[in-house]
Amino acid sequence: MTFTANRRRLLQFGALASAGLTAAPAFAAQPADRKMGYAIMGLGTYADVILPRFAECRHSRVTALVSGSMEKARRYAAQYGVPDRGLYTYDTFDSIRDNPEVDIVYVILPNGLHHEYTLRAAAAGKHVMCEKPMANTAAEAEAMIAACRAADRKLMIGYRSHFESNNREAIRVARSGELGKLRIVTAETGFNIGDPTQWRLNRALAGGGSMMDIGIYSLQAARYLTGEEPVSVSAVESTDRTDIRFKEVEDTINFLLKFPSGVVADCVSTYGSAHNRYRIVGTGGWLDAEPATAYRGNSLKLWKDGQTAAHPAPDLATNQFSGMLDHLSQCVMTGSEPIVAGEEGLRDMRIIEAIYASAREGRTIIL
Numbered sequence: 123m124t125f126t127a128n129r130r131r132l133l134q135f136g137a138l139a140s141a142g143l144t145a146a147p148a149f150a151a152q153p154a155d156r157k158m159g160y161a162i163m164g165l166g167t168y169a170d171v172i173l174p175r176f177a178e179c180r181h182s183r184v185t186a187l188v189s190g191s192m193e194k195a196r197r198y199a200a201q202y203g204v205p206d207r208g209l210y211t212y213d214t215f216d217s218i219r220d221n222p223e224v225d226i227v228y229v230i231l232p233n234g235l236h237h238e239y240t241l242r243a244a245a246a247g248k249h250v251m252c253e254k255p256m257a258n259t260a261a262e263a264e265a266m267i268a269a270c271r272a273a274d275r276k277l278m279i280g281y282r283s284h285f286e287s288n289n290r291e292a293i294r295v296a297r298s299g300e301l302g303k304l305r306i307v308t309a310e311t312g313f314n315i316g317d318p319t320q321w322r323l324n325r326a327l328a329g330g331g332s333m334m335d336i337g338i339y340s341l342q343a344a345r346y347l348t349g350e351e352p353v354s355v356s357a358v359e360s361t362d363r364t365d366i367r368f369k370e371v372e373d374t375i376n377f378l379l380k381f382p383s384g385v386v387a388d389c390v391s392t393y394g395s396a397h398n399r400y401r402i403v404g405t406g407g408w409l410d411a412e413p414a415t416a417y418r419g420n421s422l423k424l425w426k427d428g429q430t431a432a433h434p435a436p437d438l439a440t441n442q443f444s445g446m447l448d449h450l451s452q453c454v455m456t457g458s459e460p461i462v463a464g465e466e467g468l469r470d471m472r473i474i475e476a477i478y479a480s481a482r483e484g485r486t487i488i489l
């Protein structure tokens with residue numbers, strides 16, 4: 123088996139491009155001391171995951187914070203070395219245009235606010251990293267792309283799995299032909315959601331339920347493993363509307379995606395139980411990942427030529443978070459397009475809308 127050799131190739135992003143994967147991240151040589159300034163907007167749970175990772179970045183640093191609470195912003199500023207001149211509320215945010223230390227605004231707000239703040243960031247002349255799902259609707263996503271294009275600013279979606287070593291290896295293997303002709307993807311993502319008052323269960327702030335939040339990982343996996351776009355979707359929703367958590371948004375959606383090559387992806391999205399797995403099966407083997415898209419500790423197993431092998435990914439020099447942050451910084455510096463630009467987020471939004479339509483109307487939707 124050539125796992126070690128493959129791993130070595132994975133470490134060289136140029137090799138990913140030559141394997142025909144998503145365009146190679148722009149990791150062209152840059153002066154080691156050149157760092158783009160990020161403004162982190164929304165100091166919540168995921169910002170707490172992102173902020174410490176700047177310490178590992180080669181081309182990115184935090185220069186501003188945007189929060190509804192100045193007291194909170196000052197606390198974070200002290201922890202991450204952000205100067206007072208880099209602190210904003212949502213009301214004062216537009217004046218960030220006068221801050222030359224900010225190149226990129228990273229929108230880590232509830233989904234329903236991504237559209238407004240991406241537009242405002244672009245209007246302030248800043249590049250944008252926006253969290254998934256890109257927006258509440260495909261129409262909003264289109265407007266975000268148009269605004270960033272009109273302002274000549276980059277727009278990237280925080281699809282961190284594209285920068286995670288196991289996922290990149292899974293993509294490489296799946297698309298290399300090593301598994302034979304690809305036939306079936308199964309992907310499951312979900313968790314048992316708690317607090318019924320949280321924004322994830324509020325339609326205006328979340329745009330929808332589990333599909334928007336966590337099912338999008340199954341959708342992404344089906345798309346990035348195959349490298350294809352689905353031609354049809356059919357979906358079934360199961361939600362207990364007497365459950366206080368699901369007054370406004372859905373709990374579980376099972377969806378089937380058909381791809382042009384004949385691959386079928388059978389996916390689960392749920393707010394009822396814990397899932398984080400995908401599997402892709404071809405005529406000559408399979409790949410199984412569980413957990414597949416966790417923050418750390420992902421695991422990949424490969425079966426081919428009659429043998430099963432764990433396929434552990436060593437820690438890479440760049441983890442998925444710093445890899446993602448530095449990728450956008452390098453795109454800004456080199457003028458190249460992010461591998462997960464706004465258009466990638468829009469493709470997901472269009473498919474999610476078709477999944478919802480299929481579940482609602484009880485029919486297959488042709489894309």
Ligand code: NDP
Pocket residue numbers: 163164165166167168169188189190191194230231232233235253254255280281282321327335
């Ligand atoms: P949190 O609720 O933990 O944090 C969101 C923050 O947004 C709040 O702390 C608050 O920060 C700010 N905010 C502004 N307006 C509101 C409002 N009306 N209601 C609630 N919060 C508000 O959410 P997460 O950090 O978990 O999620 C934020 C985004 O990140 C979502 O789009 C989510 O999908 C995405 N995400 C992505 C992950 C990934 O792995 N890629 C993982 C987790 C989340 P402040 O008080 O500073 O204003």
